[in-house]
Amino acid sequence: MFKARFYPSASAAALALIACCASTGAYAELGGVMPDQATSGASAPHTVLNGALRVRTMTDAGNTTLNEYATSTGQIIAYTWQGPTMPDLHALLGKYAGSYQAGAAAASTTGNLHASRIARPDVIVESGGPMRGYVGRAWLPAALPAGVTADDLQ
Amino acid sequence: MKSALRFYALALVVCAALAACGGGGGSNNSSSTPSGTGSSGGTPSSPSTAGTSNSNQNTSVPQSNVANVQPVTVGVSPGMTRNMLTTSVTICQAGTSNCATIDDIQVDTGSNGLRILASALPAGFSLPAMASGGGVASECAVFGSGYAWGSVRTADVRMAGQLAAAIPVHLIADPALPAAPTDCANAGPAMLTVASLHSNGILGVGLFPVDCGSGCANAALPRWYYSCTSGGTCTASTQTVEQQVTNPVSSFPLDNNGVVIDLPAVADAGAASVSGSLIFGIGTQANNTLGGASVIKANSVTGYVTTTAGGQTYTLSYLDSGSNGFFFHSSQFPLCGIWYCPSSTQAASASIAGSNGVSSTVAFDVGNASTLFASSNNAFGNLAGTSSQGFAWGLPFFYGRRIYTAIASRNTAGGVGPYYAF
Numbered sequence: 172m173f174k175a176r177f178y179p180s181a182s183a184a185a186l187a188l189i190a191c192c193a194s195t196g197a198y199a200e201l202g203g204v205m206p207d208q209a210t211s212g213a214s215a216p217h218t219v220l221n222g223a224l225r226v227r228t229m230t231d232a233g234n235t236t237l238n239e240y241a242t243s244t245g246q247i248i249a250y251t252w253q254g255p256t257m258p259d260l261h262a263l264l265g266k267y268a269g270s271y272q273a274g275a276a277a278a279s280t281t282g283n284l285h286a287s288r289i290a291r292p293d294v295i296v297e298s299g300g301p302m303r304g305y306v307g308r309a310w311l312p313a314a315l316p317a318g319v320t321a322d323d324l325q
Numbered sequence: 326m327k328s329a330l331r332f333y334a335l336a337l338v339v340c341a342a343l344a345a346c347g348g349g350g351g352s353n354n355s356s357s358t359p360s361g362t363g364s365s366g367g368t369p370s371s372p373s374t375a376g377t378s379n380s381n382q383n384t385s386v387p388q389s390n391v392a393n394v395q396p397v398t399v400g401v402s403p404g405m406t407r408n409m410l411t412t413s414v415t416i417c418q419a420g421t422s423n424c425a426t427i428d429d430i431q432v433d434t435g436s437n438g439l440r441i442l443a444s445a446l447p448a449g450f451s452l453p454a455m456a457s458g459g460g461v462a463s464e465c466a467v468f469g470s471g472y473a474w475g476s477v478r479t480a481d482v483r484m485a486g487q488l489a490a491a492i493p494v495h496l497i498a499d500p501a502l503p504a505a506p507t508d509c510a511n512a513g514p515a516m517l518t519v520a521s522l523h524s525n526g527i528l529g530v531g532l533f534p535v536d537c538g539s540g541c542a543n544a545a546l547p548r549w550y551y552s553c554t555s556g557g558t559c560t561a562s563t564q565t566v567e568q569q570v571t572n573p574v575s576s577f578p579l580d581n582n583g584v585v586i587d588l589p590a591v592a593d594a595g596a597a598s599v600s601g602s603l604i605f606g607i608g609t610q611a612n613n614t615l616g617g618a619s620v621i622k623a624n625s626v627t628g629y630v631t632t633t634a635g636g637q638t639y640t641l642s643y644l645d646s647g648s649n650g651f652f653f654h655s656s657q658f659p660l661c662g663i664w665y666c667p668s669s670t671q672a673a674s675a676s677i678a679g680s681n682g683v684s685s686t687v688a689f690d691v692g693n694a695s696t697l698f699a700s701s702n703n704a705f706g707n708l709a710g711t712s713s714q715g716f717a718w719g720l721p722f723f724y725g726r727r728i729y730t731a732i733a734s735r736n737t738a739g740g741v742g743p744y745y746a747f
């Protein structure tokens with residue numbers, strides 16, 4: 172239930188903080204399953220877009236706010252974030268992290284320091300904002316329910 | 326299990342004490358006032374009495390006659406990156422005249438702190454590392470476009486007649502460091518080379534005196550500061566505000582409350598090159614007074630202002646010389662990839678509003694990006710593209726304007742920062 176993250180060489184204080192926040196901000200990953208109930212550190216899911224999506228909100232270890240979106244059957248299909256620290260993209264992307272890394276390595280960038288868009292057939296990641304104001308989203312384009320577009324992910 | 330419960334209880338207490346897991350980033354910079362911030366051992370900086378009050382607008386700002394005009398240019402940049410505003414920065418071994426001048430450093434009001442590729446320093450030019458825990462301080466600087474991993478070192482930074490003495494700077498891709506920790510490397514594409522940075526480094530002269538703020542002093546936030554041992558292990562760690570990578574302007578003895586970027590206008594079809602000025606200080610000399618500029622107060626934690634355009638409101642808005650276009654989501658313009666490409670240049674208007682209730686209406690153009698990119702010009706005043714969230718007023722907004730960026734908690738005749746004015 173609680174997915175604790177342990178950094179073996181962290182100091183005790185840092186470990187306590189990370190364990191605390193990892194357990195209170197437990198979330199799954201793209202392609203994973205959104206819990207039905209509220210978990211510690213995350214709001215209860217509520218439906219949006221006439222039930223097409225479920226969304227719940229949480230704060231991660233870096234004090235960044237994340238919205239986790241799932242289909243009506245609970246499959247997690249998107250994350251949006253906003254906050255002072257970049258979220259743990261690798262954890263959020265789950266099994267799609269490899270695809271994203273491949274896209275990032277191959278990307279010919281726009282040359283824009285403060286924004287990027289890595290679009291793969293299976294996952295799209297947009298990341299931006301100034302330092303201290305990170306904002307972005309990641310989603311599974313093939314899993315968006317009918318009638319839902321990326322613009323609906325706030 | 327009993328020890329685990331006690332452990333968890335301790336963690337809860339720690340979290341409660343911090344009021345928010347992670348400590349929050351950047352809040353309340355009034356405690357990190359100008360005196361000595363980032364200049365450990367350097368000359369006591371800033372007689373400007375920022376931080377004593379948020380409301381006084383008439384406390385006199387110390388005047389200066391120190392040379393404060395730094396030339397900046399837009400021209401050919403690595404990878405044919407357009408609208409890349411750059412300058413040359415002189416960096417010295419603290420307290421000495423052993424210096425190196427590094428060209429092609431990107432001028433960025435969207436970040437804070439000086440970052441230079443280790444490979445751009447002359448051979449044999451070394452800067453002292455900074456101790457952290459049982460190792461040396463290092464940082465994962467995360468941008469929208471990727472991460473820059475490097476060591477934190479101490480240096481004098483000189484521009485125009487100004488000196489930021491013994492401030493923390495970021496040495497990107499420092500070969501003396503272990504590779505970026507996994508959680509850093511997973512933050513996005515790597516920006517560890519000239520090719521990926523499109524420059525030799527970044528001069529962050531934005532709204533804050535240091536890059537992270539009190540959040541990193543209070544907690545070992547992920548994907549910010551690390552301590553790296555000689556054994557090759559890097560662990561997330563706290564970093565005091567004084568030891569965080571520092572906006573050099575904030576550490577000047579005078580002319581330290583912000584900057585003015587003054588660029589000439591650019592024709593519709595663009596320009597091969599643009600030359601302008603990065604002026605240090607706001608209202609400290611005859612060349613940096615606010616004049617009739619509107620002061621648009623920014624959010625004191627995030628630096629955001631609000632833009633309204635095309636009937637839409639964008640609450641995540643910022644003025645960013647480090648973005649190379651106007652970036653905002655709109656259905657009004659056709660797209661070519663991520664860039665807008667209307668068949669003819671379109672006139673648009675928007676209003677930019679601050680938390681002080683002041684708003685300013687601005688006119689801007691959206692050109693055909695494909696046509697612009699097909700030209701050999703490097704500076705474009707009407708280059709625009711889409712963004713999922715927010716409205717970034719990138720370098721095109723700076724052409725033909727004087728844009729003031731006031732540092733948080735620093736006093737100016739227009740009030741206390743953070744704010745933009747134009």
